[in-house]
Amino acid sequence: MTDSSAYRVQTTSRLAQWRIDNLASCTYRKSDPFKIGKWNWHLSIEKNRALYVKLYPEISNLTRENPPIASFIIRVVCSVGDRKTLTHPVNVSNFAAEITDKQIKSNDDFVWAIEVPLTGKFIIDVEFLDLKTASPGGGEPCSIWTEESTGRRSNATALASLGRMLAESIHTDITINASDGSIGAHRSVLAARSPVFRSMFAHNLKEKELSMINISDMTMEACQAFLNYIYGNIEREEFLAHRLSLLRAADKYDIADLKEACHDSLLEDIDTKNVLDRLQSASLYQLPKLKTSCMRYLVKFGKIFDIRDDFNAFMQSGDRDLIAEVFHEVLNAWKGF
Structure with a gap:
């Protein structure tokens, strides 16, 4: 491991890993900053009678004004001999609940003392379950990932009107048959959102003649979520519950923005x-x-x-x-x- 790589933390969207080849030559090491959510973070280790592991955000205006409220699992994995995992001794869900009102601002807010001596290579693994910020109005803290996934909306009034057209079956002119039920919809809306639907209605196919589309590979609930997305009326929980079905439908009916939304969400x-x-x-x-x-x-x-x-x-x-x-x-x- 080179000098520069000794301080580098590898990350995905919610997971960070710091690989350490040898700590024998020093008693303290601090990682390079790594980005998870809105913040840059550091890991540090200190050898005294025990090994102390710290996780904390980099000091910045963002940290001062809106420090994170974090829920995470932290592990240390030793790679000498059998694969051996040491996990934070407090149950993570209880730990998260215990610090709900405690914002992580400094390198003293999370300190984990490991009494077991470690030799050889080891890995510090941090899996973030959630990151929250305080609500501007003084209410419950808000998950930053919820904010990011629901923040992209078009004009609320127009979307609400489209949603009412679907929910109240206002002048529907096409029936969609799912595997366990039927839903009314609008040719014009479907054709505007999907080139596959547009082609169906433009040619003398059975869907145009019978005013009916069979989507037998979707349940009513999944099909309703699919239509709700098309009409701009889907809720976050509904989207998350049916992501894989929505991905399949997006691919089948060539709805690029839905496919990309599923792709981005599945990464998170x-x-x-x-x-x-x-x-x-x-x-x-x-x-x-x-x-x-x-x-x-x-x-x-x-x-x-x-x-x-x-x-x-x-x-x-x-x-x-x-x-x-x-x-x-x-x-x-x-x-x-």
Whole structure:
């Protein structure tokens, strides 16, 4: 490891890892700044009788005016011998709740003392579950990721009117049959949002003749979410609950902005429970950023070792070319470690 790389922290959207080859030559080390959310952060380690790990935001006007309220999991993984994980001794959800009203401003606000001696290479792994800021009006703290995903809206009055057209079936002229029910919609709105729908209605196809579209691969709930997005009336929770169905529909009906919205959203909360499904979706629907992020999460950040059973099942049933790509990344990573 070069001098410069000894202080570098690798990151994805919510995960940070600091790899340390050797701490024997010094008693204190501070990482280079790394960006998670709106803030630049630092990790530091100090050897005394114990090893002290600190996580804190870089001092700036943003930190002074709007310091973060953080929820995260922190681990130390020692790479000598068996893979060995030391996790913060306080339950993370309880820890987050205990600091809900405590804003992290300085390097004394989060200090973790590790009594177990560490030798050889080790990794400090921080997975951010949420980052919040204080509400300007003095209400409950607001998640910055919620703000970012719901902040892009068009004119509220026009969107509300479109939403009413759908919700109240105002002059609907086409019926959409989902797998377990039907919904009324408007040809003009569908045609304006999707070139596939526009082509259906422009030619003498059965959809035009029967005033009916069959979408048998979507449930009523997913189809309602799909139409709500098209009409500009979707709620965040509804969008999150049906992201994969919406991604499939966006790809099928060539709705580029919906596909991109799903792509961006799926990048935000990759974890061990969903990374393999997202990797397969990224390959199937040609989502390069999501594919790269999943590969990095699995290989560069070492999470492939945490999901061995799921990965074995993936190797049995997954796409052969995709499995080969994963193994290629693993081999490259081993060469560089």
